[in-house]
Amino acid sequence: MNLSSLMTRGMxxxxxxxxxxxxxxxxxxxxRNFLESSMVRHMLVQYPLLxxxxxxxxxxxxxxxxxxxxxxxxxxxxxxxxxxxxLFGTALGLALLxxxxxxxxxxxxxxxESIKMTILVASGAAIYxxxxxxxxxxxGFFLGQVLPMMAVAGTLYESSPTRVCNAYLLNDQxxxxxxxxxxxxxxxxxxxAALFRSLIRRSTVPAV
Amino acid sequence: xxxxxxxxxxxAWAAYASAAWLTHDFQVWTAEGARxxxxxLLPVATPAVQVQTPNxxxxxxxxxxxxxxxxxxxxxxxxxxxxxxxALGSTYQQMQSSLQSAxxxxxxxxxxxxxxxxFDMQRDDQQAMADYAARLNADAAIWHLVRVPDPSDLARxxxxxxxxxxxxxxxxxxHNAALLVVDSxxxxxxxxxxxxxQLALDYARYLAAVGSP
Numbered sequence: 154m155n156l157s158s159l160m161t162r163g164m165x166x167x168x169x170x171x172x173x174x175x176x177x178x179x180x181x182x183x184x185r186n187f188l189e190s191s192m193v194r195h196m197l198v199q200y201p202l203l204x205x206x207x208x209x210x211x212x213x214x215x216x217x218x219x220x221x222x223x224x225x226x227x228x229x230x231x232x233x234x235x236x237x238x239x240l241f242g243t244a245l246g247l248a249l250l251x252x253x254x255x256x257x258x259x260x261x262x263x264x265x266e267s268i269k270m271t272i273l274v275a276s277g278a279a280i281y282x283x284x285x286x287x288x289x290x291x292x293g294f295f296l297g298q299v300l301p302m303m304a305v306a307g308t309l310y311e312s313s314p315t316r317v318c319n320a321y322l323l324n325d326q327x328x329x330x331x332x333x334x335x336x337x338x339x340x341x342x343x344x345x346a347a348l349f350r351s352l353i354r355r356s357t358v359p360a361v
Numbered sequence: 362x363x364x365x366x367x368x369x370x371x372x373a374w375a376a377y378a379s380a381a382w383l384t385h386d387f388q389v390w391t392a393e394g395a396r397x398x399x400x401x402l403l404p405v406a407t408p409a410v411q412v413q414t415p416n417x418x419x420x421x422x423x424x425x426x427x428x429x430x431x432x433x434x435x436x437x438x439x440x441x442x443x444x445x446x447x448a449l450g451s452t453y454q455q456m457q458s459s460l461q462s463a464x465x466x467x468x469x470x471x472x473x474x475x476x477x478x479x480f481d482m483q484r485d486d487q488q489a490m491a492d493y494a495a496r497l498n499a500d501a502a503i504w505h506l507v508r509v510p511d512p513s514d515l516a517r518x519x520x521x522x523x524x525x526x527x528x529x530x531x532x533x534x535x536h537n538a539a540l541l542v543v544d545s546x547x548x549x550x551x552x553x554x555x556x557x558x559q560l561a562l563d564y565a566r567y568l569a570a571v572g573s574p
Contacts, residue, residue: 232364238372241369241372245372245375248380249376249380252384253390253391253392254384254391257391257392316393317390318392319392322527322529
């Protein structure tokens with residue numbers, strides 16, 4: 154049994170329950186309060202975990218409803234050719250959620266908080282459904298948009314002498330800025346490494 | 362492919378509209394920027410809360426701020442602060458001395474007062490407030506210091522004026538320190554950086570001379 158079919162079976166069995174239980178921890182107090190009490194946890198733990206929920210939800214649903222999912226996927230692919238809509242939407246959503254005011258507003262405005270969470274869950278699902286159809290070119294375009302944006306936001310957070318969020322401490326903001334730059338650089342390197350690996354494999358002539 | 366393009370354009374439009382709403386048409390990016398812009402566009406009334414002076418007497422904050430004559434520059438402090446409030450303290454000293462000299466010639470300057478409100482209910486008792494006033498040579502005719510004894514009053518005041526206080530290490534706080542100009546009707550009308558204290562003072566004197574903005 155290869156890794157891919159193992160993942161499909163795991164997703165069918167665990168995807169939905171895992172997504173729903175993780176979501177209930179993230180959405181309700183005190184889990185939400187704990188993650189949102191620090192700027193680093195808010196952006197670098199809560200954001201990715203909500204996206205993971207979206208990916209698990211999408212994976213779990215498409216594996217559970219495998220027979221019907223094929224028809225849906227065929228219809229959806231018209232609206233999401235090469236995963237472009239999904240990845241473009243994710244890039245836009247992440248750009249919005251990196252505006253410093255969002256972090257402050259999410260703490261005091263329940264509407265902003267729920268829209269933020271919905272965007273993140275939808276982005277996770279969109280990446281899950283769009284990453285493979287996207288191929289290297291669209292993936293590169295997506296990362297070329299998101300990663301520099303992360304690095305720029307990180308540099309601003311790190312170098313700003315004043316706090317950009319009223320609800321968070323300055324040293325928390327500096328640490329978040331540094332981590333954003335490192336994560337952007339790390340993700341770019343990991344993707345490039347995967348790209349080169351694939352190119353080398355493709356160009357290697359099998360020995361006769 | 363056409364459907365993909367349509368979906369992408371719709372999302373781009375939705376993202377643009379959301380960003381425009383969030384940033385007040387791309388003018389501000391932070392909550393503090395938005396607070397200052399919103400106050401300038403729509404003044405905020407002083408809430409009905411009780412404050413206590415260093416000599417122990419209690420009075421409504423509105424009576425201090427909305428006497429129909431005096432314009433007030435308000436700041437929020439805690440007296441043990443060694444960073445921002447220290448700068449605010451010296452800013453207030455400079456503004457106080459400017460007002461002291463301006464008052465001899467300018468009637469409008471006589472209708473401008475300074476008010477420091479402590480948000481550290483637990484440690485800033487009457488004595489701490491009195492010591493702070495003495496340490497900074499606060500002139501009682503110009504510069505008032507008050508504390509808010511009731512926790513729900515304090516929460517309401519901070520919420521209405523959008524002052525966010527975050528506890529940091531060793532019992533200190535970080536807060537969005539600024540100079541809040543309150544007109545003679547007790548409405549918060551403008552917020553200035555404390556680096557712009559001369560501007561805040563000039564604006565307060567202008568308001569005192571002409572009335573409300």
